[in-house]
Amino acid sequence: MARGITLVESSRADHQKIAQALLAALLPETGKAVRLGLSGTPGVGKSTFIEAFGRLLTGKGLRVAVLAVDPSSARTGGSILGDKTRMELLARDPRAFIRPSPSGGTLGGVARRTREAMLLAEAAGYDVILVETVGVGQSETSVADMVDMFVLLLAPGGGDELQGIKRGIMELADLIVVNKADGDLAPAARRAQTEYQAALHLMRPKTAAWTPHVLLASALKGEGLDKVWEAAEAYRTALTKSGDLDRLRANQAKAWFWTELREGLIASLKTDPKAAALVPQLEREVGEGGTTPTAAARRLLGLVLGRAEEA
Ligand SMILES: Nc1nc2c(ncn2[C@@H]2O[C@H](COP(=O)(O)OP(=O)(O)OP(=O)(O)O)[C@@H](O)[C@H]2O)c(=O)[nH]1
Ligand SMILES: [Mg+2]
Known part of the structure; x- marks a missing residue:
């Protein structure tokens, strides 16, 4: 599987060709895993959570693959690799597979390689896929777009904390877990639970089949993790029964298709010699106010798509 993922992550054209053939052959074997996203600042x-939660699952006989989306991962090779010591036991667990974020390129590119790694992991028989992302920028949205259930990990900061969390990210969450609900932090964690729960009530749930809620956990002590897994199972049952899970995955596949189209189009603009030559000129004209961005973009598209649309 590691070799398959390496192919998927390679930017070499010959590797990409083999990778796509591999994915096409494996496609019927994919789609069976529980796909969970995990985000947090x-x-x-x-x-710590992934180590403990992953071990809980492998202890149940489940096979777990941990993947990551971190578009800034060029610096460390990924948040996962950065502190693999925190996942020492899981990393050595024969039922677990851990892969740091693919590095470099656009968020779209990083996300694609993670999606494809997810398909490979499913075909290889992994039961649960955990996709981690750091709580910054657009990466949450892209992870939420590739998983069945999006779990947001929060610290026991309560009200002050709430101010700092972008509403959009809370809206993505199917489940909120207040971590570090242990020792001196336990009372603050309970207060935070109440506040987050109240905040969730003000938001429209993504589907009628599931109401997002807030759980307490201590990744360090391994407490509350069974409840997180119970929630993941209840979520899956509810959305399978309502048909929402199939719809969600179909919509995600369609959105992915459009992302590929957009990225592919941009890539072909950059490699087409005629288009590439025109780009600096158009950029200059747009910068100087000689033409509108819309007109310039249409001219370039017209050129690439073979129909001259002179603005
Ligand atoms: N008290 C307490 N501390 C915790 C708990 N979970 C994690 N920590 C501590 O919080 C610190 C950060 O934990 P990490 O697991 O590295 O956090 P992270 O979210 O992966 O951090 P980044 O990889 O930097 O994004 C460590 O010192 C952990 O020991 C918990 O449940 N309770
Ligand atoms: Mg980490």
Whole structure:
């Protein structure tokens, strides 16, 4: 599987060709895993959580693949690799597979390679796929777009914390877990649970079949993790029964298709010699106010798509 993922991650054209053939052959074997996304700000305890939660699952006989989307991962090779020591036991567990974020390129490119790694992991028989992302920028949206259930890990900061969390990210969450609900932090964690729960009530749920709620956990002590897994199972049952899971996955596949089209189009603009030559000129004209961005973009598209649309 590691070799398959390496092919998928390679930017070499010959590797890409083999990777796509491999994915096409494996496609019928994919789609069976529970796909969970996990996000949270740096230091909230994602790695500690994944180590403990992953071990809980492998202890149940489940096979777990941990993947990551971190578009800034060029610096460390990924948040997962950065602190693999926090996942030492899981990393050595024969039922687990851990892969750091593919590095470099656009978020779209990083996300594609993670999606494809997810398909490979499913075909290889992994039962649960955990996709981690750091709580910054657009990466949450792209992870939420590739998983069945999006879990947001929060610290026991309560009200002050709430101010700092972008509403859009809370809206993505199917489940919120207040981590570090242990020791001195336990009372603050309970208060935070109440506040987050109240905040969730003000948001429209993504589907009628499931109401997002807030759980307490301590990744460090291994407490509350069974409840998180119970929620993941209840979510899956509810959305399978309502038909929402199939619809969600179909919509995600369609959105992925459009992302590929957009990225492919941009890539072909950059490699087409005629288009590439025109780009600096159009950029200059747009910068100087000589033409509108819309007109310039249409001219370039017209050129590439073979129909001259002179603005
Ligand atoms: N008290 C307590 N501390 C915790 C818990 N979970 C994690 N921590 C601590 O919080 C710190 C950060 O934990 P990590 O698991 O590295 O957090 P992270 O979200 O992976 O951080 P980044 O990889 O930097 O984004 C460590 O010192 C952990 O020991 C918990 O449940 N309770
Ligand atoms: Mg980490």
